[in-house]
Structures are given as C-alpha cells and as structure tokens.
Amino acid sequence: MSMWQYLTTLLLITVQTWEAFPAQRCQEFTDLDLSHAIIGTSLKVRLLLYTRENSTCGMLMSHTNLTAHPQFNLSRPTTFVIHGYRPTGSPPVWLKRITELLLARKDTNVIVVDWNHGAANLNYIKAVENTRKAADNITAFIKKMQDEGASLSSIHMVGLSLGAHMSGFVGASFNGTIGRITGLDPAGPLFTGHPPEERLDPTDAKFVDALHTDIDSLGFRETLGHIDFYANGGTDQPGCPKTIFSGGAYLKCDHQRSVFLFLDSLNGTCASRAYPCSSYKDFLDGKCLSCERFGAAGCPVFGYDVTKWKDVLLKLKQTKVYFTTNTESPFCMxxxxxxxxxxxxxxxxxxxxxxxxxxxxxxxxxxxxxxxxxxxxxxxxxxxxxxxxxxxxxxxxxxxxxxxxxxxxxxxxxxxxxxxxxxxxxxxxxxxxxxxxxxxxxxxxxxxxxxxxx
Missing domain, CATH: 2.60.60.20 (PLAT/LH2 domain)
Incomplete structure (x- = not known):
C-alpha cells in the first residue's frame, strides 16, 4: 500500500468514527468569564477524556454509555483531574500541561472533570455546596466503570483545592477502595475544623498524599493524608508576591503553586526530598535529617513517585514532611x-x-x-x-x-x-x-x- 493510499484509508476511518460518534469531536474545557461568576452558575459536570491516542483532543464522555468511546480502555489505569474554585470562570492555565505529563508518564486514561459551571461563582459557599453534587456525579460514573470491569484500585484522583475534597467524597462513597488520591493544597475555608467525613481524609483511598502551600489563607493547615508535604512550611512560596498591591497574583500564587510543584514532579527533571519533622522551624534548624524509618529508600520524594514509599507510609499511618523549593521551575533544591x-x-x-x-x-x-x-x-x-x-x-x-x-x-x-x-x-x-x-x-x-x- 502506498503512503497516499494509507493516508486516504486513515482519513476515511477517522471520518466514519466521527460520524458514528458525534461526541468524539474535540472538546475544550468550559471557558466562562467574570460575568458568569457574578450572576452565578448552575452545576454542570463534563468529563473530558484524553489518552495517548488523543492526547491533545479532549473527548466528551457519555455518563451512561461507555462503549461510545473506543479510546476509553478500561484495562488501563484511569486518572481523574479535578480543578477547584474558579471565581473568574477562566480555564485553569495548567490543564493542558498536566494532561501531557500524565500521559507521558503512563499509558492511562486521563479524565479532566470540568465543573466550571458550578465552580465559577463569586459566592464561594455555593461553590462548596456544589462539590457534593459534583462528587455524586463522578461517583455514578465510576460505578458505571466498575460495572464494566474497571478496577477501583487502578484509579488515581488528583484534586486541587475544592477538587481535593471532592476526590475525598468520591473515595468515601467506595469505602476507601479507590487506589490513590492526591490533594493539591486542599481548600481550607469552610473545611477547617470539620470532621473527616466532611473533607478529605486518609480513609478515602488506599493511599492519600497531600501537598500544602497556602495554609495561612486558602489552604488546609492540618494533615489530611497518609503523608502530608509542606512546601516551604506550607506558606509564603518563594517568588510569590508579598503584598496585595500585586493584584490577583497575591491571592492565588501560593495556592496555585501546589499544581506547578506537582507538574515538576511529573516532569521528572529533579526530585524534592522531604524530611519528617514536627515543625518547620526544627526542619530549617537541621534537627530532622534522619531518614531511618523509611528504610533503604531514604526520606520520601514529593510528588507523583511517592508511591515508592507507599508500604512503609501505610505502616507509619501518618507522616508529616517538609521541603524547600526554588522560586521557579525547576523547583527542586x-x-x-x-x-x-x-x-x-x-x-x-x-x-x-x-x-x-x-x-x-x-x-x-x-x-x-x-x-x-x-x-x-x-x-x-x-x-x-x-x-x-x-x-x-x-x-x-x-x-x-x-x-x-x-x-x-x-x-x-x-x-x-x-x-x-x-x-x-x-x-x-x-x-x-x-x-x-x-x-x-x-x-x-x-x-x-x-x-x-x-
């Protein structure tokens, strides 16, 4: 077969697939603006599928008919990416990058949970209320996956801010049998001081890791997982604005840094080793440099690969660790x-x-x-x-x-x-x-x- 015949055949197959499955056309994350947030948005959950076969083309998933998506292979592991509060309605700037890096790391199904209709609201309380409803929607979808033969232990949920707690709600619905939940600076407001069943906690998955970067403002201060990483003490991230005169960056930079630190760990250019300690002061004083409890692997490395320490961390039940970062990528020191x-x-x-x-x-x-x-x-x-x-x-x-x-x-x-x-x-x-x-x-x-x- 000549190259032209091959390309013609491929084009015909592509056209036939699109005609058979209209929802397979590329879909983008919902793009709203401040006017939507001012009026308030009603909850609508869209699931966008990315695989190595369609790494740059999001496929809008049916919540009921999984066979409508030939790219969705349930024998692969599945990673859900869940954003947080969107007060301006704009798409998260990091979505494309996290999808690319997750697919580069592993042959997986990446599902971006688009609940911008529901997260875009100047009324933060309303957005918090919507996390429960959105979690119920995702739970029903995963139940459908389970019915079709998917393994719950092969599911990884990565949630930022409100998305971290939403992941916890989903995990609790399956009695903690989901494989892993990664909480990126889980939201603090309206969750701090609440019991475990009302937020992310270690019983929500077989393994829960959390990163804290903004504990004095938008993030959750206390531990939430089997291991909790506190970057730069969990506050005042290097390179972030120090005064409110910097505008919106002052409010979101520390909180959003959690995602960029996780992206760095996915990229694998270098590693951020973290040390167990009771306080950031003792950590900086060099009083917590012992890694013996972790065995030959040494102290855990932050991010995607922390599962290498999973067995020992589960035995330790809860571990609080600290590490420092640079002002920009590569963040590791x-x-x-x-x-x-x-x-x-x-x-x-x-x-x-x-x-x-x-x-x-x-x-x-x-x-x-x-x-x-x-x-x-x-x-x-x-x-x-x-x-x-x-x-x-x-x-x-x-x-x-x-x-x-x-x-x-x-x-x-x-x-x-x-x-x-x-x-x-x-x-x-x-x-x-x-x-x-x-x-x-x-x-x-x-x-x-x-x-x-x-």
Missing part, C-alpha cells in the same frame, strides 16, 4: 548538612552563605532563617538548601555576616568546615583553617574528609 567548628575565643552569631562551584555552574545556599551560634571547639550544624545540584564540586565559597551594620566587622576563624550531600551517598567534603572576614567571600578547593579527621 539540593540538600547538604554543613558542620562548622570555630576556634574564636568568643562566641559568634551570624549568617552563612555557601556556594558550590562545578564546571561552569554555581549553586548557592543562604542560611539566614535565623542567626546561628558559633562556639569555640563546638560543632554548629547547619542545613543548606542549594538552588542547583552540582554533580562534581570543584570549589567552595563561604561568606559570614552578622547583619549588624553598627558594630565593628567580625571574623570567623573556622577550624573545620564539612559539607555532606544528603541526596547522594558521597564522602563529605572538608576544609581546615579558614579565616572569614565579615561580608568577604572566601573561595577554596575542598578535600575529601577522612575517617580520622576530628
């Missing part, structure tokens, strides 16, 4: 423990900036969440988060600052500094006898630490 011993006669207080130099690249970590105490012949343990991962460190730069412009310049006489990469099992890097004058950067070549070194 590289963690080091920095141990400093000085031989100044007097105690020194201050902040340290560390730079790692590779082949033409540089990574920076500024340890300034508080003033650190340096005492003679006593090891000060610092937790450093570098903005890049330098595979082969050639040089190290250090800078010391007291932050006090009214006092004489201080010196920090370092007897030994030791840098330990917490991401890879490598021999720590050391340097001995370094004099730091305040606010002056000193660069040196580190050497591999020896066992005998004090």
């Amino acid at each position: 590289t963690n080091y423990r920095v141990d400093v011993m000085i031989w100044n006669k007097e105690v020194r207080w201050g902040y340290v900036t560390v730079k790692l130099h590779g082949d033409g690249t540089e990574a920076v970590a500024t340890i300034d969440h508080k003033s650190s105490k340096f005492k003679t012949y006593t090891e000060t343990k610092l937790f450093a988060h570098f903005d890049k991962d330098i595979q082969s460190v050639k040089k190290v730069s250090l800078k010391f600052s007291t932050g006090n412009v009214f006092q004489p310049k201080r010196k920090l006489r370092i007897l030994r500094v030791r840098l330990t990469n917490l991401e890879r099992k490598e021999r720590p890097l050391c340097r001995y006898d370094v004099l730091l004058e305040e606010n002056k950067e000193v660069t040196f070549r580190p050497i591999a630490c020896e066992e005998s070194n004090f």
Whole structure:
C-alpha cells in the first residue's frame, strides 16, 4: 500500500468514527468569564477524556454509555483531574500541561472533570455546596466503570483545592477502595475544623498524599493524608508576591503553586526530598535529617513517585514532611548538612552563605532563617538548601555576616568546615583553617574528609 493510499484509508476511518460518534469531536474545557461568576452558575459536570491516542483532543464522555468511546480502555489505569474554585470562570492555565505529563508518564486514561459551571461563582459557599453534587456525579460514573470491569484500585484522583475534597467524597462513597488520591493544597475555608467525613481524609483511598502551600489563607493547615508535604512550611512560596498591591497574583500564587510543584514532579527533571519533622522551624534548624524509618529508600520524594514509599507510609499511618523549593521551575533544591567548628575565643552569631562551584555552574545556599551560634571547639550544624545540584564540586565559597551594620566587622576563624550531600551517598567534603572576614567571600578547593579527621 502506498503512503497516499494509507493516508486516504486513515482519513476515511477517522471520518466514519466521527460520524458514528458525534461526541468524539474535540472538546475544550468550559471557558466562562467574570460575568458568569457574578450572576452565578448552575452545576454542570463534563468529563473530558484524553489518552495517548488523543492526547491533545479532549473527548466528551457519555455518563451512561461507555462503549461510545473506543479510546476509553478500561484495562488501563484511569486518572481523574479535578480543578477547584474558579471565581473568574477562566480555564485553569495548567490543564493542558498536566494532561501531557500524565500521559507521558503512563499509558492511562486521563479524565479532566470540568465543573466550571458550578465552580465559577463569586459566592464561594455555593461553590462548596456544589462539590457534593459534583462528587455524586463522578461517583455514578465510576460505578458505571466498575460495572464494566474497571478496577477501583487502578484509579488515581488528583484534586486541587475544592477538587481535593471532592476526590475525598468520591473515595468515601467506595469505602476507601479507590487506589490513590492526591490533594493539591486542599481548600481550607469552610473545611477547617470539620470532621473527616466532611473533607478529605486518609480513609478515602488506599493511599492519600497531600501537598500544602497556602495554609495561612486558602489552604488546609492540618494533615489530611497518609503523608502530608509542606512546601516551604506550607506558606509564603518563594517568588510569590508579598503584598496585595500585586493584584490577583497575591491571592492565588501560593495556592496555585501546589499544581506547578506537582507538574515538576511529573516532569521528572529533579526530585524534592522531604524530611519528617514536627515543625518547620526544627526542619530549617537541621534537627530532622534522619531518614531511618523509611528504610533503604531514604526520606520520601514529593510528588507523583511517592508511591515508592507507599508500604512503609501505610505502616507509619501518618507522616508529616517538609521541603524547600526554588522560586521557579525547576523547583527542586539540593540538600547538604554543613558542620562548622570555630576556634574564636568568643562566641559568634551570624549568617552563612555557601556556594558550590562545578564546571561552569554555581549553586548557592543562604542560611539566614535565623542567626546561628558559633562556639569555640563546638560543632554548629547547619542545613543548606542549594538552588542547583552540582554533580562534581570543584570549589567552595563561604561568606559570614552578622547583619549588624553598627558594630565593628567580625571574623570567623573556622577550624573545620564539612559539607555532606544528603541526596547522594558521597564522602563529605572538608576544609581546615579558614579565616572569614565579615561580608568577604572566601573561595577554596575542598578535600575529601577522612575517617580520622576530628
């Protein structure tokens, strides 16, 4: 068969398929505007199917006749993506990207739950009320899938904000037999303080993971899953506006960052390792660097691949972990423990900036969440988060600052500094006898630490 014959045959098959199944024509997410939100919208749930066969062409699903969609293969796993509150009615900017990345990761059915009619409403209370009704709609659809032979354990629900709780309602309807629910900054307003049956909780699926990025405003503060990740302490995300004069970005940036962090984890360019801790302060102080409870895999990595730790996390019942991020993608940082011993006669207080130099690249970590105490012949343990991962460190730069412009310049006489990469099992890097004058950067070549070194 010639190429032209092949293309002609393919075109005929495509036309016949579209004529047989009119609903198979490409559908877009409902695009509304502020006027719809002001008037208020009545709930309408649309399910848009994407597969590797139609990765850029959403197919509008029938809620009752699954056979009308030849692309919908129930032997594949299915991932539902559920958006949250839409006060302006516009489509989420991240929908196309999350669909692409999910399909790139796995041969799955991706179903985007479009409930913009219902979420687009200036009356947030009404949108919250609609989450129950929309969840009932999705539950009925999944029940139909189950009747047709789909496995509930192969279903993954990814919900942002109100969509996270909606996923929980669906999961509860199946007594927690759905495979996984991922809650991206689950909504806080009208859910905080409510019992588990009125929000997302660990019993809603076989495995529930949650990310918190805006706990002081739009997000939920307390734990909701088998593992709860708190990015940058769960609030004030790096790179987000700090004042209301920035407009709408000030209100939504922290909340929406949860999606972009998840997208980064799907992309797989780098990993954000998270550490179990009782508070963000203790985490920043480097008091929570032990990963022994997780076995050989070490501390869990945030995002799509956290299921690698599923078995141990289910045994632990509930785990609260913290990690830090960059201001933009790639968001992941590289963690080091920095141990400093000085031989100044007097105690020194201050902040340290560390730079790692590779082949033409540089990574920076500024340890300034508080003033650190340096005492003679006593090891000060610092937790450093570098903005890049330098595979082969050639040089190290250090800078010391007291932050006090009214006092004489201080010196920090370092007897030994030791840098330990917490991401890879490598021999720590050391340097001995370094004099730091305040606010002056000193660069040196580190050497591999020896066992005998004090």
